[in-house]
Amino acid sequence: MSWRPKSVRVRLALAYSATFGVLLLLHDMAVYGWVRHEAFEALEEQGARDAASVPIVRGPAYDTQSASVEQELGELVMALLLVIAPGMLLAGAAGYLLAKRALAPVDRLTTHAARITADRLDERVPVANPDDELGRLATTMNAMIARLDASFAALRRFTADASHELRTPLTALRAIGEVSLRERRDPEALREAMGSMLEELDGLTHLVESLLTLARSDDGSHPLEIDDADLSELARRVVDQLATLADEKRQRLIIDLDAPLPVRVDRSLVRRAIANLLDNAIRYSPPGTAITVRSRPIATRCVVEVMDQGPGIAPDDQASIFERFRRLDSSRTRDPAVDGASGGAGLGLALARATIEAHGGAIEVDSAVGAGATFRIVLPNRPPTS
Amino acid sequence: MPSSERPRILVIEDQLKLAHALEEGLRGEGFDVSLASSGTDGYFLATTEPFALLVLDWMLPGRDGVEVLKALRRAGHEVPVLILTARDDVDDRITGLDAGADDYLVKPFAFAELVARLRALLRRTRPDAAAPRRCADLILDPRDRRGTRGGRPLELTQREYELLDFLLIHQGQLVSREMLAREVWQETGRATSLDNVIDVTMARLRRKVDLDATTRLLHTVRGVGFILREEPA
Numbered sequence: 001m002s003w004r005p006k007s008v009r010v011r012l013a014l015a016y017s018a019t020f021g022v023l024l025l026l027h028d029m030a031v032y033g034w035v036r037h038e039a040f041e042a043l044e045e046q047g048a049r050d051a052a053s054v055p056i057v058r059g060p061a062y063d064t065q066s067a068s069v070e071q072e073l074g075e076l077v078m079a080l081l082l083v084i085a086p087g088m089l090l091a092g093a094a095g096y097l098l099a100k101r102a103l104a105p106v107d108r109l110t111t112h113a114a115r116i117t118a119d120r121l122d123e124r125v126p127v128a129n130p131d132d133e134l135g136r137l138a139t140t141m142n143a144m145i146a147r148l149d150a151s152f153a154a155l156r157r158f159t160a161d162a163s164h165e166l167r168t169p170l171t172a173l174r175a176i177g178e179v180s181l182r183e184r185r186d187p188e189a190l191r192e193a194m195g196s197m198l199e200e201l202d203g204l205t206h207l208v209e210s211l212l213t214l215a216r217s218d219d220g221s222h223p224l225e226i227d228d229a230d231l232s233e234l235a236r237r238v239v240d241q242l243a244t245l246a247d248e249k250r251q252r253l254i255i256d257l258d259a260p261l262p263v264r265v266d267r268s269l270v271r272r273a274i275a276n277l278l279d280n281a282i283r284y285s286p287p288g289t290a291i292t293v294r295s296r297p298i299a300t301r302c303v304v305e306v307m308d309q310g311p312g313i314a315p316d317d318q319a320s321i322f323e324r325f326r327r328l329d330s331s332r333t334r335d336p337a338v339d340g341a342s343g344g345a346g347l348g349l350a351l352a353r354a355t356i357e358a359h360g361g362a363i364e365v366d367s368a369v370g371a372g373a374t375f376r377i378v379l380p381n382r383p384p385t386s
Numbered sequence: 387m388p389s390s391e392r393p394r395i396l397v398i399e400d401q402l403k404l405a406h407a408l409e410e411g412l413r414g415e416g417f418d419v420s421l422a423s424s425g426t427d428g429y430f431l432a433t434t435e436p437f438a439l440l441v442l443d444w445m446l447p448g449r450d451g452v453e454v455l456k457a458l459r460r461a462g463h464e465v466p467v468l469i470l471t472a473r474d475d476v477d478d479r480i481t482g483l484d485a486g487a488d489d490y491l492v493k494p495f496a497f498a499e500l501v502a503r504l505r506a507l508l509r510r511t512r513p514d515a516a517a518p519r520r521c522a523d524l525i526l527d528p529r530d531r532r533g534t535r536g537g538r539p540l541e542l543t544q545r546e547y548e549l550l551d552f553l554l555i556h557q558g559q560l561v562s563r564e565m566l567a568r569e570v571w572q573e574t575g576r577a578t579s580l581d582n583v584i585d586v587t588m589a590r591l592r593r594k595v596d597l598d599a600t601t602r603l604l605h606t607v608r609g610v611g612f613i614l615r616e617e618p619a
Contacts (some may be wrong), residue, residue: 018603057531191608192608194609195607195608195609195610196608196609198608198609198610199608199609201494201609205494206578208533219588241571241579241580241583242579242583244545244583244586244587245579245582245583245586267576268573273581275577275579276577276579278579279577279578279579280580339423348578
């Protein structure tokens with residue numbers, strides 16, 4: 001179809017009018033056919049009666065009568081056809097009005113939806129009757145807007161947090177640079193200043209990389225490199241790697257890694273998530289305490305746990321520690337000795353959670369203040385057939 | 387390095403600050419550096435003058451890096467090429483290597499890393515794996531994986547041995563934490579926890595190697611990485 005009316009109302013009215021026209025035409029043809037049939041049957045009957053007295057069957061009388069019947073029928077056709085045009089017009093007008101009435105809420109929806117932009121996502125479209133089709137459409141739209149609102153808010157908060165985290169090392173960079181240029185310094189002091197700036201830069205690089213990783217896991221643009229793996233083996237590699245850090249703090253590592261736990265995961269990402277948990281445990285636990293790394297199967301899932309005897313996490317904080325840029329300054333203070341200049345920006349647990357959830361798993365914490373913390377990664381089993 | 391042996395290197399990079407920093411740094415590392423600031427200029431230079439190495443920025447005005455690289459390879463130039471890019475998607479990496487790049491470095495990179503990779507591209511041959519490595523009175527023997535400092539045996543863990551071995555192979559050169567993470571710890575990604583592990587392992591190694599010695603061999607260059615060389619304590 002090359003020509004398409006822009007309004008649904010017009011389209012409905014035209015369709016309505018056309019349908020009515022076709023129906024009228026059919027009706028007219030039926031009426032005409034029936035009348036014609038009846039008229040000629042009557043004529044034939046009369047002719048048959050006449051034939052008894054008059055030997056010529058179809059005489060001039062018949063022809064005259066037949067012609068007059070044809071004329072009458074012609075007039076009937078004219079009358080019938082004349083009705084079609086106004087009938088179609090009327091039907092079109094009625095259809096237009098009906099459609100207009102029925103579609104009025106759609107126009108209201110459109111006006112409202114157009115007003116709701118990225119800045120006014122707190123508004124909602126009106127729901128006239130929640131039970132009819134348009135009401136359901138409006139309700140669905142509202143739910144969609146609510147989801148958009150939530151993700152825009154999260155994005156704004158994330159951007160603000162990220163800018164703040166970026167600003168801190170930038171400020172340090174600027175201060176170190178300006179101060180060391182202000183006075184005459186010997187080369188050794190300048191080297192020291194440059195080194196310090198490079199350390200800040202290193203932290204910035206880490207931060208930007210973490211942000212990129214998170215952004216990719218958010219929009220799913222970075223596909224996981226899924227492979228068959230053994231969760232216990234992944235945990236063991238992490239322990240091997242980080243044991244030095246625990247050793248340095250004279251912490252005891254208790255390793256209880258069960259027999260092979262088959263999973264299908266992106267190995268390096270899951271290892272990084274486990275490393276983050278163990279690194280936190282080492283970092284936040286006092287020297288001399290024990291840290292347990294344990295793996296085991298639970299029904300159709302595989303579990304890795306990292307248990308520490310650190311200060312623990314208050315129940316109120318347990319949900320928020322997985323949020324981006326959350327660092328619990330109250331109970332878990334940073335330790336500059338292990339944290340260094342490139343220390344975490346509070347993205348580690350958020351990254352770990354994003355990773356594990358991307359694998360269809362979950363990350364949990366059990367803790368009470370003063371009673372240590374247990375972080376748990378739960379991943380689905382690899383089906384034996386695959 | 388005598389001047390006749392200075393390898394000629396062409397850096398095609400449009401960001402002038404970075405280009406000049408690379409020029410100065412590479413010159414200091416013994417390279418003979420030429421600069422080009424656009425793909426067109428770079429292609430012209432690369433096809434008219436002999437270079438031992440090419441450092442090529444991916445994003446260039448006029449003709450982008452991959453285009454230049456493809457054109458060079460089509461024209462039959464075999465010069466080793468290292469691509470610099472701010473994009474580190476796997477797809478981009480593959481595109482770069484498919485176009486004929488020999489190596490790939492993501493911005494921001496450590497200068498030490500760039501130098502190490504360029505040297506590797508020049509060398510293309512690994513150092514003799516079985517020959518003992520030495521620096522001053524430090525000797526590491528790969529055959530029995532044992533080390534001595536001034537005749538005193540060193541009690542090295544496996545990781546410490548590998549770390550010391552890597553530093554000895556690259557002695558006199560700056561070694562970044564990225565390089566150690568990749569080459570010694572075999573980690574592709576670089577996590578904060580691993581940086582801490584590297585620092586702690588290095589501190590322990592230093593206690594074993596440089597303890598009681600009049601000459602310190604292991605040095606930390608703040609903000610950059612580490613270097614193994616003879617230097618008075």
